Amino acid sequence: MRKETDVIICGGGPAGLLTAALAARGGLEVVVLEEHERVGVPAHCAGILGWRCWESLPYRPREAVVEETREISFIFPEDKVDLTMKKPAVIVNRAVFDAKLAEEALRQGAEVVTEARALGGRELGDGVKVCVKLREGVVFIRGKYLVGADGARSIIRKMVGERMSFDIGVQLIHSRKGCSSLEVYFTPPLPPGYFGWRIPFGELEKIGVVAPLHRGRLLWKFSEKVFTIGEISHIEGGLIPRRLVRKMARGRVALVGDSAGQVKPISRGGIFLGSAGAITLSEALLAGEKLETYEKRWRRRFLMELEAGLALRRILESLSWHDLRKVFSMASSCLREHPIEVDLDGQASFIFNSTRTCLPSIARDLRLAAQLIKGLGTAVLGGVLLELAAPYGSSSLGHRYCYADK
Ligand SMILES: Cc1cc2nc3c(=O)[nH]c(=O)nc-3n(C[C@H](O)[C@H](O)[C@H](O)COP(=O)(O)OP(=O)(O)OC[C@H]3O[C@@H](n4cnc5c(N)ncnc54)[C@H](O)[C@@H]3O)c2cc1C
Numbered sequence: 001m002r003k004e005t006d007v008i009i010c011g012g013g014p015a016g017l018l019t020a021a022l023a024a025r026g027g028l029e030v031v032v033l034e035e036h037e038r039v040g041v042p043a044h045c046a047g048i049l050g051w052r053c054w055e056s057l058p059y060r061p062r063e064a065v066v067e068e069t070r071e072i073s074f075i076f077p078e079d080k081v082d083l084t085m086k087k088p089a090v091i092v093n094r095a096v097f098d099a100k101l102a103e104e105a106l107r108q109g110a111e112v113v114t115e116a117r118a119l120g121g122r123e124l125g126d127g128v129k130v131c132v133k134l135r136e137g138v139v140f141i142r143g144k145y146l147v148g149a150d151g152a153r154s155i156i157r158k159m160v161g162e163r164m165s166f167d168i169g170v171q172l173i174h175s176r177k178g179c180s181s182l183e184v185y186f187t188p189p190l191p192p193g194y195f196g197w198r199i200p201f202g203e204l205e206k207i208g209v210v211a212p213l214h215r216g217r218l219l220w221k222f223s224e225k226v227f228t229i230g231e232i233s234h235i236e237g238g239l240i241p242r243r244l245v246r247k248m249a250r251g252r253v254a255l256v257g258d259s260a261g262q263v264k265p266i267s268r269g270g271i272f273l274g275s276a277g278a279i280t281l282s283e284a285l286l287a288g289e290k291l292e293t294y295e296k297r298w299r300r301r302f303l304m305e306l307e308a309g310l311a312l313r314r315i316l317e318s319l320s321w322h323d324l325r326k327v328f329s330m331a332s333s334c335l336r337e338h339p340i341e342v343d344l345d346g347q348a349s350f351i352f353n354s355t356r357t358c359l360p361s362i363a364r365d366l367r368l369a370a371q372l373i374k375g376l377g378t379a380v381l382g383g384v385l386l387e388l389a390a391p392y393g394s395s396s397l398g399h400r401y402c403y404a405d406k
Pocket of ligand 1: 012015033154236239256263
């Protein structure tokens with residue numbers, strides 16, 4: 001492993017590998033540190049990428065695509081609605097997807113070091129220094145910039161004093177295939193605001209849930225209640241950030257992907273926003289700009305969508321299943337009458353469009369309308385409180401490092 005480089009990227013997932021490939025393609029020296037033996041393993045992802053996400057990727061490893069579908073069904077407690085997407089979404093095998101991105105990063109000249117766990121780092125006057133645990137021992141590497149692409153549990157995020165709250169995503173892969181397109185379940189036993197999925201995966205099928213942290217066991221209740229499970233070949237899961245960090249870039253350190261909380265608030269998918277983060281960050285690195293410009297550009301592009309998505313999620317989370325049943329049954333009858341295209345990467349606008357379609361029916365039920373207005377109030381108040389709490393949310397210790405300077 002090089003001991004000096006331009007960019008040190010901690011984490012060999014899609015966000016880190018895309019940043020590495022693009023920065024190396026532009027002529028920067030890049031080292032990617034990945035703690036696992038193999039890039040992409042263990043995988044913890046359903047692998048659903050909307051067409052917008054797929055088309056925006058600078059590298060599209062077709063070998064990783066297992067399924068393509070334009071159909072998506074939303075299943076509610078008493079109803080089901082089948083909709084289509086403008087273009088097919090793809091379902092990728094994340095292990096293959098990440099491995100192909102790593103190949104691309106290598107081809108562009110980046111160094112990808114596996115079994116290299118970053119233990120911590122610090123910013124020096126004119127660069128950064130990272131402490132790395134390799135198989136043969138602990139070493140230090142110096143660079144001009146440090147990128148924290150180390151996922152939901154990021155230590156680089158902790159290093160810059162940012163905090164995060166989480167949901168959990170868990171899924172099983174089993175042999176009894178019963179679907180051929182995407183199925184999304186907004187049904188009990190999952191709490192309001194959370195959901196389950198069932199998707200085809202070659203000869204197999206994936207069933208999963210996003211649940212509140214510590215309630216990953218809901219996967220069993222959900223899957224046993226709704227489906228007949230075949231032979232389970234695999235169970236996987238991971239933390240899912242619930243919000244964006246307050247600051248993605250500070251001095252010579254930037255966060256990208258899950259470590260920055262670049263995750264869609266409704267579906268919790270992170271590959272679209274994380275790869276957009278990688279593209280924007282690599283542009284700033286190549287232009288030699290302050291890393292804060294990466295953050296500004298990324299926020300300018302996605303903040304409205306994220307804020308709208310967060311407000312909608314707070315509304316969903318504030319309603320009871322009693323009220324949600326009514327909302328969903330109205331929504332499904334309206335959407336059946338006036339079907340609209342689903343956009344997996346523009347979820348807030350999709351939900352706003354469907355809400356607009358359903359407004360006349362909702363307005364007829366005064367109690368429900370009052371509940372929704374109350375939910376909206378809670379969402380707005382929640383947003384304001386979060387903003388007010390911002391200075392306390394991120395540690396006031398600022399740049400606190402994980403090891404003593406040596
Ligand atoms: C069950 C589940 C299903 C999901 N389904 C979807 C989906 O269908 N579509 C979608 O878009 N998103 C989905 N997501 C979210 C998606 O998996 C993440 O948003 C995405 O993987 C984030 O990419 P990343 O590169 O930021 O982080 P990661 O993919 O988590 O990569 C981070 C990498 O950093 C490495 N690392 C961590 N710490 C260190 C360290 N200290 N030193 C060195 N290396 C380190 C890790 O080993 C890992 O390889 C799902 C998540 C879960 C849990």
